[in-house]
Amino acid sequence: MKLSKRIILRGIMVYCTLASLLIVGCKVEEIIAPELLTISESFKNPIGFYNNTPTFSWRLPISQHIKSQSAYQIVVASSKDLLPNNADLWDSGKQLSAQSTFVKYEGKPLKSRQKVFWQVRFWNQEDKNSGWSDVNTFELGLLNNSDWKANWIGLDTAKDSIKGVRAFLMHRPQYLRKRFELFKDVASARLYITAKGVFDVHLNGKDVSDDVMTPGWTPYNHRIETLTYNITEFLKAGKNAIGVELASGWHSGRISRGRALYENFASPKILCQLEIVMKNGSKQTIISDKSWKGTTNGPLRLAGIYDGEVYDANFEMPNWNTVTFDDSNWKMVEVEAVSKDVKLAPKRHQTVKNQMVLKDVEIVSVKENTSVFNLKQNIVGVPKVSVPMKKGDTLKIRFSEMLLKDNTFYTKNYRSAKSTDYYVASKDGVIEYVPKFTFHGFQFLELSGYDKNAKPEAFWVQGIAQHSNFEKIGTFTSSHHKLNQLQSNITWGLRDNFFDVPTDCPQRDERLGWTGDAQVIAPTALFNYDTHAFWAAWLQSMRETQSEHNNGLIPFIIPDVLQNNNASSGWGDASVIIPWDVYNITGDISVLQENYEMSKKWVGYYQSKAKNYIPSMYSFADWLQPYPAKTGKTGNRGDTPKELINTAYFAHSAHLLSKIASILGKTEDEKKYKDLYNAVSNAFENTFFDAGKFIGKKQTQTAYLLAIHFNLLKQETKEKAKKYLLEEIKNADYHLGTGFLGTPILPKVLDDMGEIDLMYKILFKETYPSWFYSINQGATTMWERWNSYSKNDGFNPQSMNSLNHYAYGAVGQWMYERLAGLASLEPGYKKIRIAPVPNTEFLTSASASVKTPYGVSSSSWKIENDTFTLDVVIPPNTSAEVHIPYGNKERLFVNGSMFAKNSNLKLMSSDTSLIKILAEPGTYNFQTKL
Secondary structure (H helix, E strand, O other): OHHHHHHHHHHHHHHHHHHOOOOOOOOOOOOOOOEEEEEOOOEOOOOOEOOOOOEEEEEOOOEOOEOOEEEEEEEEEOOHHHOOOOOOOEEOOOEOOOOOOOEEOOOOOOOOOOEEEEEEEEEEOOOOEOOOOOOEEEEEOOOOHHHOOOOEEEOOOOOOOEEOHHHOEEOOOEEEEEEEEEOOOEEEEEEEEEEEOEEEEEEOOEEOOOEEOEOOOOOOOOEEEEEEEEOHHHOOOEEEEEEEEEEOHHHHOOOOOOOOOOOOOOOOEEEEEEEEEEOOOOEEEEEOOOOOEEEOOOOEEEEEOOOEEEEEHHHOOOOOOOOOOOOOOOEEOEEEOOOOOOEEEEOOOOOEEEEEEEOOOEEEEEEOOEEEEEEEEEEEEEEEEEEEEOOOOEEEEEEEOEEOOOOOEEOHHHOOOOOEEEEEOOOOEEEEEOOOOOOEEEEEEEEEOOOOOOOOOHHHEEEEEEEEOOOEOEEEEEOOHHHHHHHHHHHHHHHHHEEOEEOOOOOOOOOOOEHHHHHHHHHHHHHHEOOHHHHHHHHHHHHHHHOOOOOOOOOOEOOOOOOOOOOOOOOOOHHHHHHHHHHHHHOOOHHHHHHHHHHHHHHHHHHHHEEOOEEOOOOOOOOOOOOOOOOHHHHOOOOOOHHHHHHHHHHHHHHHHHHHHHHOOOHHHHHHHHHHHHHHHHHHHHHHEEOOEEOOOOOOHHHHHHHHHOOOOOHHHHHHHHHHHHHHHHHOOOOOOOOOOHHHHHHHHHHHOOOHHHHHHHHOOOOOOOHHHHHHOOOOOOOOOOOOEEOOOEEOOOOOOOOOOOHHHHHHHHHHHHHHOEEEOOHHHOEEEEOOOOOOOOOOEEEEEEEEOOEEEEEEEEEEOOEEEEEEEEOOOOEEEEEEOOOOHHHOEEOOEEHHHOOOEEEEEEOOOOEEEEEOOEEEEEEEEO
């Protein structure tokens, strides 16, 4: 009888376990499957992917049962049906590891075109396994030049060129097409395509994508990026047609005041390959070859990055990209074989896209047949105009960032960039026009040449903001409206200048990838947007460009169209600093691995220029420091000696390189570069400082900031230097005295010194030079100069005066990390610091959130009715140090209860002014009385 009871009870237990039913009080705890799966730099189910050895990342779901991961298993297969139990490409097995980001693929070799399926599951802190994730995929692009059977094709537009600005020759845009026939129904199809120039592609009269200015900008003499499109839905059995519009872009157009590297006036060309699989399993390939036809007699008459676009509707060719179009009068294309010397590789970051449409437009002035419109925001992109016109008339569209006092355009800062679009009407009526192969930096737009009898309306104009297609991952807001405007200006400046490469400015005859500007803004960019892939791609261009120089030189700009064979401290150091910043914010070690040799070569360049560890080399110095002793172009470099800056960055890059070597397990290099750093630091102190005081002719904030932040002084000397720094800040009436290099590190130094209240005082200054000064003058983006414009004095007289320039937005990092209090303590936010430092003289609240690799983390504080409240979110598989700046543990409440009652929190330290707590993942509300 007793045996029977045991059998019955055991049967009930087994039934409960297997069926997961609530029978006789049974309850099964479910561990939810991982989510938001990505590969490499946050790609989600991509096609045409660039990397056949990707890394895998996933996020643990938010659940009371999930604090951390103790193990994982990844399965990878060539077919969805093989998952999860029969993975034929890779089965990691159960790996005892907390790692849930950037786990490297270690399976069978993957090939071009291959589609790969993968899943992951994990075990929680109690060794309970989750369910399998959804199946995710990635499909590789054409990885090798030998994969291309197509040829470069195009018309010889060099011999039919038009003289443009400064007599620079301009190519007429081309229209290229081909008919082809498919004999079976299509199962799947891919279009692999790229250009020497920029293109837009159509199939059977439909746009294949919404990408802008593809394929983008790389060092074309080393690598041209290719794109892959799923074109299955565009094709049909029977006759089809492909059409491509092609313009000069960066490859064959006017870049950097007429000086360019890439066969300066080679005609633009396309390369495309359609690979089609039929429903019966047969395959068909259509390539760019001599069977294509082309014309330059289409409506796009001219198109240039700096100068704008000319569109003549009288040359429109209805249905030119469809099967029925008669192309008998078109020319045969010229053909060029694919070279082995230039690598064709899938694009490794997202394309530029139309991101936002600004419709809140107002009319500023109307005079005769000319109207000025205000978008109320300085943007980068193109306009969309809907304007009544008369046949044969020409609509002229001009652009400006700001207006002069008489409401006319301020365009001196555009320099030789004409930045003007034209539309020639072919009939009476309302025309709609959006430029395609150019982009502009503007807030104001002027229309002239429209129907004289029409009354201008605000809806005639919209602004289309364009930038590389990365995700917004960070937010910052506060109780101070000007600080919020500063955050807005920072983020607009970032987006506007991330146009396939990080540009210095988007409006004048430049728009180049200046390395110094980029290295100071990278951390702030990574807080606000998922620019991981964006930076990784640009760093590859940097490596390729450095390869042209045997001495390790990193040019001023990437891609390097200046070709002046020179380098600058603080600029070339982007080769070391940006990989370091990307690693620390994302946790991706591959960015260090990829760029390690480049970093070593750059430090070697310093060594080749140094005598007794003091490099003698070119330097832009502390670019655009306010109130320089000298004026004009010389004054742009500020007053901190270039020798000091050269030596400081030499030491700093050597120091970072020693840390990177340690992370990569290169112990000999770690010691080598640490010893070099110490030697350069000693030379720096002995040469430029005496008893903590900078010995230069003119004292500067930046001299002290570099010495302190890069830790180049002995401790006793450093403490003295701090006092001299504070004296310099006081002498400036607590204003900024820093340029591009000094400004980003000022908050960090004052923070480390415990002078956070002083940093508040500087940040909230209203008068020049300060961050709020430009806001008080009406800025909606960051400016190139602290005094680019004044309501009283007008515009800075120098032509180098961009009103959309992100460098001084680097303070955004400190706004996240200290005003709101959200920072990464371990690479990739594996450990988080929540440590706001309020100052009620300026702020009563601030909050920030970031989508970390592990999930959203946030810090939000406010002071109200003598109570300090801090709301915190800590994602799974991480931990956080939480610093409460007021009260003590006896008066601290957490989620409505006394602190001591919360088992997820551990007291680290406590005194009358600060409580430090180690917190497990979760959502917390901290409250304490002031």
